[in-house]
Amino acid sequence: MEMVPSTMTEMWTTMGSTIASFMFIWAIIRQYCPYELRRYFEKYTHTIMTYFSPYIKISIHEFTGDRLKRSEVYVAVEAYLSANSSKTAKRLKAEMGKDSNNLVLSMDEYEKVTDEFRGAKVWWVASKVVSATRPMAYYPEQEKRYYRLTFHKRYREMITGAYLEHVVKEGKEIRVRNRQRKLYTNSPGYKWPSYKQTMWSHIVFEHPATFGTMALEPDKKKEIIEDLVTFSESKEFYARIGKAWKRGYLLYGPPGTGKSTMIAAMANLLNYDVYDLELTAVKDNTELRKLLIETTSKSIIVIEDIDCSLDLTGQRKKKGGKAMADDEKERKEVKEESGNSGNSKVTLSGLLNFIDGLWSACGGERLIVFTTNYVEKLDPALIRRGRMDKHIELSYCGFEGFKVLAKNYLKLETHPLFDAIDGLMKEVKITPADVAENLMPKSPLDDAEKCLWSLIQALEEAKEEAEAEAEAATTKKVVEQSQDGDGVCSENCMAEKASE
Numbered sequence: 115m116e117m118v119p120s121t122m123t124e125m126w127t128t129m130g131s132t133i134a135s136f137m138f139i140w141a142i143i144r145q146y147c148p149y150e151l152r153r154y155f156e157k158y159t160h161t162i163m164t165y166f167s168p169y170i171k172i173s174i175h176e177f178t179g180d181r182l183k184r185s186e187v188y189v190a191v192e193a194y195l196s197a198n199s200s201k202t203a204k205r206l207k208a209e210m211g212k213d214s215n216n217l218v219l220s221m222d223e224y225e226k227v228t229d230e231f232r233g234a235k236v237w238w239v240a241s242k243v244v245s246a247t248r249p250m251a252y253y254p255e256q257e258k259r260y261y262r263l264t265f266h267k268r269y270r271e272m273i274t275g276a277y278l279e280h281v282v283k284e285g286k287e288i289r290v291r292n293r294q295r296k297l298y299t300n301s302p303g304y305k306w307p308s309y310k311q312t313m314w315s316h317i318v319f320e321h322p323a324t325f326g327t328m329a330l331e332p333d334k335k336k337e338i339i340e341d342l343v344t345f346s347e348s349k350e351f352y353a354r355i356g357k358a359w360k361r362g363y364l365l366y367g368p369p370g371t372g373k374s375t376m377i378a379a380m381a382n383l384l385n386y387d388v389y390d391l392e393l394t395a396v397k398d399n400t401e402l403r404k405l406l407i408e409t410t411s412k413s414i415i416v417i418e419d420i421d422c423s424l425d426l427t428g429q430r431k432k433k434g435g436k437a438m439a440d441d442e443k444e445r446k447e448v449k450e451e452s453g454n455s456g457n458s459k460v461t462l463s464g465l466l467n468f469i470d471g472l473w474s475a476c477g478g479e480r481l482i483v484f485t486t487n488y489v490e491k492l493d494p495a496l497i498r499r500g501r502m503d504k505h506i507e508l509s510y511c512g513f514e515g516f517k518v519l520a521k522n523y524l525k526l527e528t529h530p531l532f533d534a535i536d537g538l539m540k541e542v543k544i545t546p547a548d549v550a551e552n553l554m555p556k557s558p559l560d561d562a563e564k565c566l567w568s569l570i571q572a573l574e575e576a577k578e579e580a581e582a583e584a585e586a587a588t589t590k591k592v593v594e595q596s597q598d599g600d601g602v603c604s605e606n607c608m609a610e611k612a613s614e
């Protein structure tokens with residue numbers, strides 16, 4: 115009887131020392147053996163262990179073969195595990211959640227969590243492989259992250275079928291619910307290191323504009339909202355008619371009429387991300403295509419001031435006067451910051467391909483929005499229907515638009531001064547940006563009436579300016595006509611003709 119404990123003790127001691135020796139050998143191998151030999155050793159240890167183990171393992175990697183896009187399954191699993199693991203995992207990482215006011219907890223690296231599905235127990239672990247090679251000595255090591263799912267082989271069919279389907283479906287739903295919308299840019303001043311996975315950098319998208327706060331004719335506003343909502347609900351329709359699920363919008367109008375504001379309102383209405391594409395920072399058509407592939411669905415791809423980005427031959431456009439000087443200065447700064455030659459070779463055909471070539475169909479559910487101050491300068495091929503499906507003109511502020519702004523800025527729905535403003539608005543052109551600026555209280559003592567007077571004054575000044583300009587134009591015309599006719603015109607004759 116006494117022999118048993120001592121035999122047991124001996125057995126444990128032997129096992130303990132075997133494991134210790136194995137660990138010691140493994141530590142030496144890790145420390146001193148070349149990488150290839152280590153991989154070789156690991157491979158065969160795994161094969162032997164897998165042969166005897168009743169458990170099956172499935173790895174879901176963040177990037178698949180082409181390394182262009184994060185794997186959708188990985189992203190869905192990440193969301194599923196973030197939502198389900200925070201109650202059971204012991205090591206969690208915290209990130210800022212939607213609207214930057216709550217923390218989202220997810221499982222940390224190498225953390226293991228359990229999940230149950232129809233009575234079957236499964237284990238998930240978040241892990242990563244660190245690549246032995248680096249592009250440059252000073253670049254960080256390349257990390258390939260993955261999730262590993264482990265389960266008993268008796269559940270093989272159920273886990274590989276129904277369970278994974280359930281995880282991906284729920285993960286996608288969680289992502290849509292918790293999505294913190296992002297504003298991406300292909301930032302011109304940023305050098306992309308070759309190890310970096312994506313060409314876009316992003317910040318959280320927090321623009322507060324909505325269609326409710328936009329000064330726009332009510333009918334026009336309603337039409338645009340309906341168009342956008344119909345698009346977002348038309349997945350089946352687009353599939354049925356054999357068209358890629360995307361839609362192009364051209365927003366045009368003078369500066370300060372709300373083009374950029376409308377893009378933010380669109381993103382807020384549909385809950386989409388925004389990709390602000392700076393064409394002048396794109397090296398060539400290949401880079402443009404790469405940027406396109408990296409955009410996700412449920413997004414708006416924006417190219418602002420498209421008329422300043424390209425001309426028909428794909429060369430950068432030259433503007434006149436101050437605009438040109440500013441443009442040159444800006445381009446020089448970009449060149450200096452980015453360290454590239456600034457010779458972007460994006461061509462019109464590259465851009466047309468970007469909008470509706472074969473690659474544009476990847477991802478789906480995307481809006482492409484161009485803005486311009488000069489619609490007439492654009493190549494018709496660029497804005498033809500089918501490419502830019504909907505053309506929206508944003509123009510000067512009308513009385514209806516003013517009422518929206520008065521409600522937003524001053525909480526006023528009506529006021530005795532409204533009639534005077536209505537009358538003046540019929541006579542002079544004023545942009546919503548100028549109206550908004552005048553309605554903004556300039557000191558804590560400014561009340562609504564003071565702001566309205568400020569607007570009236572601005573409108574009257576604009577009216578006087580317009581009248582003076584019209585008068586000067588008439589005088590100039592008269593002088594030209596009289597010089598064409600009877601040579602030199604006396605001052606009296608000019609005054610006479612002007613009064614006619």
Ligand SMILES: Nc1ncnc2c1ncn2[C@@H]1O[C@H](COP(=O)(O)OP(=O)(O)OP(=O)(O)O)[C@@H](O)[C@H]1O
Pocket residue numbers: 327328329330367368369370371372373374375376486487546547548550
């Ligand atoms: N239609 C509008 N409704 C509400 N606010 C507006 C509207 N248009 C302009 N604004 C106000 O004016 C400011 C400038 O507008 P925005 O940047 O959208 O003009 P834009 O048309 O994009 O001008 P640009 O052609 O110079 O880019 C905004 O911050 C917003 O407050």
Ligand SMILES: [Mg+2]
Pocket residue numbers: 373374375418485
């Ligand atoms: Mg703008």
